[in-house]
Amino acid sequence: MEINAQARGMLINANGIIESAFAPGKLCMELSSAVYDKFWRFDMEALPADLIRRGMAIECEDGKLELTIEDYPYANDGLLIWDSIKEWVSDYVNHYYQLASDIHMDKELQGWWNEVRTKGHPDKEEGWPELNCHGSLVEVLTTSSGSRRGTMRR
Secondary structure, three states: HHHHHHHHHHHHHHHHHHHHHHHOOOHHHHHHHHHHHOOOOOOHHOHHHHHOOOOEEOOOOOOOOEEEEOOOOOHHHHHHHHHHHHHHHHHHHHHOOOOOHHHHHHHHHHHHHHHHHHHHHOOOOOOOOOOOOOHHHHHHHHHHHHOOOOOOOO
8 A cells, every 4th residue: 555655654754744743753653652552442443432432422321422512513523424424334234244144254354354453453452343243344344434544554
C-alpha cells in the first residue's frame, strides 16, 4: 500500500512532519505509542463506544445514545453517518450471509479477521469480537469502515 509507505516515510518517521509540527515534538510518536499500548481496543473504536468512553454520550435502556452535549456537531453528524454506514453494511451482510453458520464457515472471512488480530495487532488480546453471527460481523465491518482507517498496523 503505497499511501501507507509514504505516510511512514514522511509523517511518522523520526524528525518527520508529526514530530516537528506537534507540541510534544520528538516525543510525539513515543507518546502516541504509549497511549496505543495502554488504551487501544478494537471494541472501543466504534463511534458510539468512543463517545460513551469519553463521557460525551450515555446509552439509554433502549440501546439508543443520548448525547451529554446537545449541540455537538461532531457527534450529531458523526452518528448520522455511522448509522447510515451500519444500515448499509447490515443490508449487505444479511444479503450475502443467509445464516450465522455461513459467517462462521467462511474461511476467507475468518482468515482475514484472524490476520487483523494476530498480525495487525499481535500485542492486543482483548476487545476483539468473535465473527460468529450477523451482529458481530456488522459491528466489525462498520467499525472498520466507519473509522476511515484500516484495522491493520504495519
